[in-house]
Amino acid sequence: xxxxxxxxxxxxxxxxxxxxxxxxxxxxxxxxxxxxxxxxxxxxxxxxxxxxxxxxxxxxxxxxxxxxxxxxxxxxxxxxxxxxxxxxxxxxxxxxxxxxxxxxxxxxxxxxxxxxxxxxxxxxxxxxxxxxxxxxxxxxxxxxxxxxxxxxxxxxxxxxxxxxxxxxxxxxxxxxxxxxxxxxxxxxxxxxxxxxxxxxxxxxxxxxxxxxxxxxxxxxxxxxxxxxxxxxxxxxxxxxxxxxxxxxxxxxxxxxxxxxxxxxxxxxxxxxxxxxxxxxxxxxxxxxxxxxxxxxxxxxxxxxxxxxxxxxxxxxxxxxxxxxxxxxxxxxxxxxxxxxxxxxxxxxxxxxxxxxxxxxxx
Ligand code: KG4
Ligand code: ZN
Numbered sequence: 001x002x003x004x005x006x007x008x009x010x011x012x013x014x015x016x017x018x019x020x021x022x023x024x025x026x027x028x029x030x031x032x033x034x035x036x037x038x039x040x041x042x043x044x045x046x047x048x049x050x051x052x053x054x055x056x057x058x059x060x061x062x063x064x065x066x067x068x069x070x071x072x073x074x075x076x077x078x079x080x081x082x083x084x085x086x087x088x089x090x091x092x093x094x095x096x097x098x099x100x101x102x103x104x105x106x107x108x109x110x111x112x113x114x115x116x117x118x119x120x121x122x123x124x125x126x127x128x129x130x131x132x133x134x135x136x137x138x139x140x141x142x143x144x145x146x147x148x149x150x151x152x153x154x155x156x157x158x159x160x161x162x163x164x165x166x167x168x169x170x171x172x173x174x175x176x177x178x179x180x181x182x183x184x185x186x187x188x189x190x191x192x193x194x195x196x197x198x199x200x201x202x203x204x205x206x207x208x209x210x211x212x213x214x215x216x217x218x219x220x221x222x223x224x225x226x227x228x229x230x231x232x233x234x235x236x237x238x239x240x241x242x243x244x245x246x247x248x249x250x251x252x253x254x255x256x257x258x259x260x261x262x263x264x265x266x267x268x269x270x271x272x273x274x275x276x277x278x279x280x281x282x283x284x285x286x287x288x289x290x291x292x293x294x295x296x297x298x299x300x301x302x303x304x305x306x307x308x309x310x311x312x313x314x315x316x317x318x319x320x321x322x323x324x325x326x327x328x329x330x331x332x333x334x335x336x337x338x339x340x341x342x343x344x345x346x347x348x349x350x351x352x353x354x355x356x357x358x359x360x361x362x
Pocket of ligand 2: 299
C-alpha cells in the first residue's frame with residue numbers, strides 16, 4: 001500500500017551522514033544525522049576528510065535509523081538517496097551504499113535532488129500539521145551551497161525564478177566566520193552573537209542587480225566586511241579565537257562571547273541584517289510576481305533566528321513556513337519525503353546511478 005510505505009532515505013552530499021525512515025511521505029519514524037566536527041578548524045568543508053568520515057559513519061547511521069524506526073531492511077519499500085548536487089566523493093558514499101542495499105534486497109532505488117529534499121522538509125511538516133502547502137508556492141532554499149528561489153506548482157513541478165550569482169548566503173556566513181576566527185559552520189555562531197550587537201552600527205549597502213530582479217548576490221557584502229576589518233584592525237582578537245579553535249572544535253556561544261568585543265558584535269549584527277534584507281526583498285518581490293499562496297523557506301540558513309523574526313514581521317503576501325531546525329539543515333528525512341511522490345509514480349533509478357556534483361532542479 002503506497003500510503004503506508006516506508007522509505008529509507010540516505011543523505012551524504014556534504015558534511016552530514018544521515019539516514020531516516022519516513023512512512024507515507026509524512027511520518028518520520030526515525031532521523032539520524034552524524035555531523036562531521038572535523039572541518040571546524042579549517043573554516044570550511046575539506047572534501048577528502050568528508051568522504052572518509054562518510055565511509056566511517058554510513059553503516060552505523062543506517063543501522064541506527066532502522067533500529068529507531070523499529071524496522072529491518074526488509075521493511076523498506078524503497079531506498080532513496082541524494083544523487084546531487086554536492087561533493088562527488090561524499091555523494092558517492094551514500095549512492096554506492098544505497099545501490100548495494102537495493103541490489104542485495106531487490107528493492108527499488110529512488111534518486112533525489114538535494115534541493116528538492118530541502119523543499120520537501122517544509123512540505124512534510126505542513127502535511128503533518130494538517131495545513132498543507134497551497135500552490136503555486138514560492139520556495140526559498142538558502143544554505144551553504146544554494147540561494148535559490150523556485151515557483152512550486154501542484155504535483156511538484158519547479159520553475160527557477162532566481163538564484164545567487166556568486167556566494168550562497170550560508171557561504172557568506174561561513175566566509176565571514178572564517179575571516180573573524182570563528183570556524184565552520186559560521187551561521188549558528190554569528191546568528192547568536194548578532195542578536196547581541198547593534199544592527200545599525202555599520203552601514204552595508206545592498207547588492208544592486210542588473211537583469212533578473214530575483215537573483216541574489218553576497219560576494220560584495222563579504223568583501224565589504226573584509227574592507228571594514230582592514231580599516232578597523234582586530235588581529236589580536238581573531239588570533240585569540242583561532243587559538244581557541246585549535247584547542248576545541250566547537251566552543252560554545254559563552255566562550256565566543258568572552259573573546260568578542262562589542263565592536264565585533266555590532267559588525268556581525270550589521271552583516272546579518274544586510275543578509276536578511278537581501279533575502280526578504282527578493283522573496284517579497286517573487287511572491288508577488290507568482291501570486292504565491294504559501295511561502296516556504298528551507299536549508300541551513302532557515303535556522304537563522306533573525307530571518308525567522310523578519311519573516312514573521314514582514315507584510316508578505318502569503319503565509320511563511322519554516323521547517324523545524326533539525327529539518328532545516330541537512331538530514332535524510334527530507335530525502336525520504338521527497339522520494340515519496342516518485343515512489344507512487346514508480347519513478348525508479350537504475351543501479352548505474354551516478355553522483356552529480358552539479359544537478360539543477362529546474
Ligand atoms: O542545508 P545545510 O545543512 O547544508 C547545505 O546544503 O549547504 O546548510 C548549512 C549552512 C552553513 O553555511 C551554515 O553556516 C548555515 O547553513 N547555517 C546558518 C545557521 N545555521 C546553519 N546560517 C545562518 N544562521 C543560522 N542559524
Ligand atoms: Zn543542504
